[in-house]
Amino acid sequence: MTTDARAERPRFLDRGALTCESCGSHNQSELTAEVAIHFPGLKGIKKPPVWVFPKLLVCLDCGRAVLGVPEKELRILTVLAKAETEESLC
Numbered sequence: 551m552t553t554d555a556r557a558e559r560p561r562f563l564d565r566g567a568l569t570c571e572s573c574g575s576h577n578q579s580e581l582t583a584e585v586a587i588h589f590p591g592l593k594g595i596k597k598p599p600v601w602v603f604p605k606l607l608v609c610l611d612c613g614r615a616v617l618g619v620p621e622k623e624l625r626i627l628t629v630l631a632k633a634e635t636e637e638s639l640c
């Protein structure tokens with residue numbers, strides 16, 4: 551796995567010719583994106599967003615988009631989600 555999160559390639563993009571799960575089209579394009587992931591609700595306001603720069607697979611017929619969260623950012627989200635669960639138990 552590379553250390554550059556921007557260069558990470560999600561596994562779903564390596565499965566060969568993909569069809570859109572929504573409309574069945576093969577007219578898809580691999581793009582890049584910038585996404586700020588927030589936790590929902592009032593508790594989420596206290597946490598900074600987790601910025602992700604994923605590869606994005608966009609169906610150019612229906613607009614469905616699929617992205618993979620890079621490993622480093624996924625670990626951050628996992629830690630924040632666990633902390634949120636523990637806060638809700640207190």
Ligand SMILES: [Zn+2]
Pocket residue numbers: 570571572573574575609610611612613614
């Ligand atoms: Zn589609």
